[in-house]
Amino acid sequence: MEYRTLGRTGLKVGEIGIGGEWFNGLSSEESTNIIDAAILNGMNFIDVFMPQAATRDNIGTALKGRRDKFIIQGHLCTVFEDEQYGRTRDITKTKKSFNDLLERLHTDYIDIGMIHYVDSDEDYASVFETEIIEYAKELKEKGIVRYIGMSSHNPTIALKAVESGLIDVLMFSINPAYDMEKSDSNIEDLMEYKDLKESTWTVDSARQKLYTACENIGVAITVMKPLGAGSLLAAESSPFGVAMTVPQCIHYALGRNGVKVVIIGCHTVPEVLEAVRYYNVDDKDKEYGHIFTKNNSIKMVGRCMYCNHCQPCPSHIDIAAVTKFLDLASQQDSVPDTVNQHYFAMKTNANNCIMCGKCEPNCPFSVEIRENMKKAKEMFKANI
Ligand code: SF4
Ligand code: SF4
DSSP states (O other): OOEEEOGGGOOEEESEEEEGGGGTTOOHHHHHHHHHHHHHTTOOEEEEOOOOHHHHHHHHHHHTTOGGGOEEEEEESEEEETTEEEEOOOHHHHHHHHHHHHHHTTOSOEEEEEEOOOOSHHHHHHHHTSHHHHHHHHHHHTTSEEEEEEEESOHHHHHHHHHHTOOSEEEEEOOTTGGGBOTTOOHHHHHTTTTBOTTTOOOOHHHHHHHHHHHHHTOEEEEEOTTTTTGGGSTTTOTTSSOOOHHHHHHHHHTSTTEEEEEEEOSSHHHHHHHHGGGTSOGGGGOOTHHHHGGGOOOOOSOOOSOOTTOOOTTOOOHHHHHHHHHHHHTSSSOOHHHHHHHHHSSSOGGGOOOOOTTGGGOTTOOOHHHHHHHHHHHHHTTO
16 A cells, blocks of 8 residues: 555545445445455545444444544535435534444544535535534534545535635545546536537546646545446446456546545455555556547547656656646646645656657647646746
């Protein structure tokens, strides 16, 4: 496992975390086995949105005596009513469900109090202009939640929350297909890939802007649905017409700006092992560029996907990293100090580019790499 800093919270998190939704229906023993395997493999992050009592009890049992081994992202505003999961903005129900979560997990604190699933302006107001946000703040003041987060599938709403200064963590749906959907896509259309921008096949600019803002502001992104609920793993269900592997999906998500943890829903111990296999596969087996080039039917134009298919570079420049820093800095009035420091911490950068152009034919997305190198040279030079 490799670890990242969870944005401005400063917490150290394993890059791959566990999504607890598949714990629903498992026995206590099965749940404990998954947690055992997760700990053994260095995982320390779990998302718990499930309001089901048995599921919470099983996770609580599995964590007994080792609560401190996990950063828990526990959701506010989920309820179990009429024998089913639901989302609420009712303050009484929210408090009751959150207290139930603490009790069943046998803990007196939750690391990230994640306000559940805010995807519209109306719903944003029903959280951020009501007792819900006041309750979250009160929990934080009392140390019962250490940080406040929000989950969303809508980049415009998510950005609003990120820029409000009220949240430290954003749980967001990221995979290569969702990234190409319209920013106002609702969740059903999003998951059925109804709003793919097939005319351009490029990353939605609102999503790009969100990820960059998160990185710059220090709001950590924890990724949900990195596998597109499994649809990206089979050619028949993938909108790209070609299957991805779990390591490729993880690699894509980890490569986005702002991303600190990719959450994989695990139902069995082998699924935990499949997730952490990411660290045992060759770099070439993490590459995902094939999904964009199959039959040349999908054309991504101009936008860098940070895949490094353009390598090798005779000057050993990490082209994806340079471009990532360039994208980060381009959305600011001036280059942030931290970005500048990280840029110059690389062994080579755009200053080493000899403009040979060898990289460009290798880029599946027709990125003007030499242009980007020139821009990076200009941009970062001024800040040495
Ligand atoms: S320039 Fe092209 S090949 Fe290189 S990292 Fe960006 S998208 Fe990938
Ligand atoms: S143009 Fe620059 S970045 Fe591209 S291969 Fe040549 S030296 Fe490397």
